[in-house]
Amino acid sequence: MNLINWNCQGLGNPRSVRALQDIVRRFNPKVVFLMETKAKVRHMERIKNRMGFANGLTVPSRGRSGGLALLWDRGVDLEIKSYSKNHIDAVIKEQDNNFYWRITGFYGHPETHRRYESWQLLAFLNNQSQLPWLCLGDFNEILSISEKEGGTIRTQSQMERFREVVNYCNFQDLGYSGSDFTWSNMQEGNDCISLRLDRALANQEWVDRFRSLKVHHVADSTSDHHALLISDSTSKRYAKEKRFLRNVGKE
Template sequence: MEIVKFRPSFPNELSLPSRGRSGGLALLWSNDVNLEIKSFSRHHIDVVIVESGNGFSWRFIGLYGHPETHLREESWKLLSFLCNQFNLPWFCCGDFNEILSMNEKSGDAQRSQSQMGSFCRVVNLCGFKDLGYYGPDFTWCNMKEGLNRILLRLDRAFATSDWFEFFKSPQVHHLVESTSNHCILTISDLPPPTHKNKRRFHFEAIWIKREDCREIIKAAWDSSSLSATPKGVASNLKRCASALANWNQNVVGNISKQFQEKRRTLSSFTMDDQQGSQEADINHLRNEINDLLDSEETLWRQRSKVHWYRERDRNTKFFHA
């Protein structure tokens, strides 16, 4: 959550804290989104969004179903209540903590039919259609091996028919997350645009965690005689910057790209390992992804003007040593 808040593209936030390791809701949006908060609780956020240009209005509800089975009926009562509040196209997604059929479960005992039936009834009452998904069939795992492993599709996205009339090609992707036993759900209507912006050299804080960084700087600095003139210092700084940029591209690599590649590998492993026999390899891959997440968080902290002073320009002393 913190790493997303560092990004300047999401300056607006409504967050509701978790209780222990469960629950917690957050909604972040950019300044160009016309959004009005209607209601919220520990288990839902209800907003109305007006599309710029054509004025199309629709509802978004993020829902967290009660994790306790005996309280889950309260979640369905909440959905029923929200259904009668506004007559707008409706999109709803979240962790419902329930499945619609036994096809959405692997391992352990059979699910109670009445338990699943209550969920089915409120889905029909709201006029929801499931958006489907790409990726692993299950969005939650108890992280155990072999016969003790349980897999469930607890996270999903629904929408009403009139919402589909405006958003023609929505896609839901299940992304395996290294730091959670839940998948991340990404929902898009159009592929995101790609922008390649040329950026100036900037010393990255994550570099000082690597021993070879000092060697790169020393080699570049010692490759010519150091001049006491400002011109000589500037020349050596330029040489160091060039050497570090090449080293970063060819050795360190793109952290985000590495993260995406390893997460795809993790997703593939998870889909293939229904019996839990590769859990050790999966956990090793999770640790590698977590290391990349730490590096990415450092990158975003450094780029955040709000947090720059807290991090301090730690490269100054190191770079000129």
Template sequence: MIALGWNCRGLGNPRPIRVLRELVQHWTPKIVFLSKTKIKKYRMEKKKFKTGLLNGLIVPSIGRSGGLAMLWSREIKVEVQGYSRNYIDAVVTDSESGFKWHITGFYGNLETHCRKESWNLLRSLSQKYQLPWLCFGDFNEIVSVEEKLGGVQRSQRQMEDFRDAIHQCGFKDLGFIGPEFTWCNMQEGESRMYLRLDRALATPDWVDHYKEVKVHHLVESTSDHCALLISDANVVQKYPNRRRFLVEAMWTRREEECKDIIQEVWDGS
């Protein structure tokens, strides 16, 4: 079982859709959940064919804001049960084993004052089925100060509310392999901040079935978010397990030779 989740920050340009196609071709996920596609339904339908995953549900963006998609292969049966701007919910049946489980691709509310609405949504989804459940995506929140580097101090109440929702849904955090943070604000110097906003959560009965499951953080330069690869097979990482290297613009102002070196390498790449 392999699933892929990614806050792609827009699929309107050729580069991110090319990266998505490469991810799908390399890892062959059976289910892909995308958030912040930032494109309308008819455009996402065209992009879908480029990935090779022809089945799916698309929640269009509103202007250049939001947008979700859940795509899946023909090998599995997926029955969509509900969706909104913040989630896509479905029941999956494995064609070989007949194992049936609940899957939710989730995008937490970006506005802090609306975050409790997201956790109430999680609680309501937990009441829908008595099935093993996997929920993954960009929750836009962390559970502890250890999941943050840089920036202003996080509200303990915010993190506590998220932890409470996870507990009440009966979730276990599946952990990760790779970089410890999944998002960077891409700012310079002391304003730089890293957070673990993307994660995969599952109920114990789901974990009992997929005993060898691992979550890998895949660094992608086209987004400020890592992609989540959820796999119960042995995976050789395509990407290095280290924090991404980013060129600071201020270096080109402070060092005379830096700009020339960067330009030379860029032209030769």
């Protein structure tokens, strides 16, 4: 099962919609989680239909910011459990063997002083189920200084709070292939800042079940974020574009 996670930075621009359509066409995902759609329910419904998805849940934007969407294929047995402006939580039933697992799309608060609310939410979600769990999204935080290049040094306390909730949830980082960073401020030279803000986390039960699934960073041409492709495919299509390739490499 292919899954896509993308902070699309708005779907009001036709170019962004075409970029999403291209990602869907290239990778044929069964589930797509979108952040920062900056879209209302009716607009997202049109986009869902254009992408060819039978089902979807939209958390509408507030003004010109925010907005989440979870889209899934007709053949996916998915039940929404809860949602907010920062998450969508669902359970998927594998039709061939009645195996249940949990998927949570997560968007961390962009404001640093409110990020503790994100970690409280993640800890709360952890206590709601014992199912094998995949949590993916833009967490707006990094786990170590190696996940940032350029700009001021991230404080250890800021990263430690994120590490604490990852450990509390018994998550493993699923790693990645592709660029070391998933976000760039798109500046040049000394002004360029890049971070790995987007990631996929899972508990041991999920990892044991889906060992063949890998995370790929997929370059795009309209958002300052890479998309994440979670797939068991060995295809190299995810690497055909390298939009901020100059940033590859860790501190």
